Amino acid sequence: MSDCPAIAQLGNPILRTEAEPVHDLRDARVQALIDQLLATVQQANGVGLAATQISQPYRVLVIASHPSPRYPDAPQMAPIALINPRLVAHSEEMVTDWEGCLSVPGIRGRVPRYQAVTVEYTDREGKLQHQEFTGFIARIFQHEYDHLHGLVFLDRVEDTHQLMTEPEYQRQVLSHCPT
Incomplete structure (x- = not known):
């Protein structure tokens, strides 16, 4: 049995809640939360x-990009935790691409996102970081950042005809088979 918490599913009111800032990074509960997020995203x-x-209604997110069956072209990176992240700048260029969500299982949608974002956040050691993310990593950041504001990717889909089930996404998009 896993120690990872359950992932809240669409319809759970926590997903529509504005997250609260973290005030004390030295609090063992904050460090435990980061560990839970990292373990859960991996599992x-x-x-x-x-x-x-x-x-957990706090302004904490993790990015842990790696190739997987859901995202075979994802870049490999060491997982990072972002505490109290802020989007401080973004590119003018937007890219529309497919997204899914662990809280909205079985559904994919095409979502427009900024191609590049500049963010500030505190890392788990308490150091202020200023970083630019581009491409898929920028998309992950924006997706998770939305969660901190009570939004899910479905709120960003511009055309409901661009929604599909995960099996259809796997068949049509990843295997490049037309309908």
Whole structure:
């Protein structure tokens, strides 16, 4: 049996809650929350996870990009935790691409996102970081950042005709088979 918390599913009010700032990084509960997020995203084979997704209303998210069956072209990176992240700048260019969510299992949708974002956040050691993310990593950040504001990717889909089930996504998009 796993010690990872359950991932909140669409319809759970926590997913529509504005997350609260973290005030004391030295609090053992904050460090435990980061560990839970990292373990849960790994166990779920995800590429990112926000604290609200494990029913914790705090401004903490993790990015853990790696190739997987859900995202075979994802870049490999060491997982990072972002505490109290802020989006401080973004590119003018937007890219629309497919997204899914551990809190919305079985559904994919095409979502427009900024190609590049500049963010500030505190790392788990308490150091302020200023970093630019581009491409897929920028998409992960924006997706998880939305969770901290009570949004899910479905809120960003511009055309409901661009929604599909995971099996259809695997068949049509990943295997490049037309309908």
